[in-house]
């Protein structure tokens with residue numbers, strides 16, 4: 001797969017949308033990988049500080065509410 005920006009061989013893929021990106025065009029962005037509830041009932045988020053990001057897509061800052069999962 002080639003880089004979305006320059007069409008050269010890619011080194012990785014955007015964590016958020018899956019676009020391929022080379023080392024030159026990759027950006028880094030914190031990514032929430034998991035959210036859980038602790039014993040006190042507070043929600044905690046596990047965050048990867050330097051997730052690969054393509055610079056093109058628009059990750060949501062806040063978690064999206066999931067409906068109708070029951």
Ligand SMILES: [Zn+2]
Nearest residue numbers: 003006022025
């Ligand atoms: Zn590139």
Ligand SMILES: [Zn+2]
Nearest residue numbers: 014017054057
């Ligand atoms: Zn992306």
